[in-house]
Amino acid sequence: MWEYVHMFDLSDAELAEKRILGVGDGPASFNAEMHALGRRVVSCDPIYVFTAAQIRSRVEATHDRLVEFARQHHDTFTWRHMRSPEHMGEVRLEVMERFLRDYEAGARDDGRYVAAGLPSLPFADSSFDLALCSHLLFLYTEQLSLSLHVAGVIEMTRVAREVRVFPLLMLGNAPSTHVGPVREELERLGYQHEVRRVPYEFQKGGNEMLVIRRV
């Protein structure tokens, strides 16, 4: 949960009061930890079509490769929040276990885990105050088209009053080439948008989020 709080610079008041949607939350534990505090967060991700066991095996299957990648690209990360590639791997598995303990009951009894993804979300207009999207748009600039980015951001502003997207870097730490064109399109359509610094930086230079609001 501390990662989401810092990536999106969430204040105590926002955590206490806002109706929050996580888009592309995957095996993150923000929803589970907020639930334990008596708060309701809704998460959506295409992987929620899978069972807990299937998600565990998918995440475990990538563990060694991610730790090895972080070892090989050690200097491209800050190692402030995470001490080492091995520690990063352990944290990722602990987070997943926390998520998995909440996942099936949270999906079945509370509708807090919804199998859905951008560019089309199954929620009514303005159902949320805040939509949070981390490590999906902009990070996967080479895999996801500009038109998906634009449509995805606009869809999130349909269901939430405010949208925050983190980080603005691609894999490999170069600034995403989609940020400029997405902001130009938002400007043309009359949305408010600003880049805001956040107190989280794992990819070196990755300490900014894009904040978008419908006017």
Ligand SMILES: C[S@@+](CC[C@H](N)C(=O)[O-])C[C@H]1O[C@@H](n2cnc3c(N)ncnc32)[C@H](O)[C@@H]1O
């Ligand atoms: C790198 S993970 C990030 C998980 C989490 N947000 C975090 O920061 O720890 C990216 C997630 O995006 C999900 N995803 C992929 N395509 C998506 C789409 N079109 N809409 C929503 N989520 C998507 C993946 O299933 C995956 O769980």
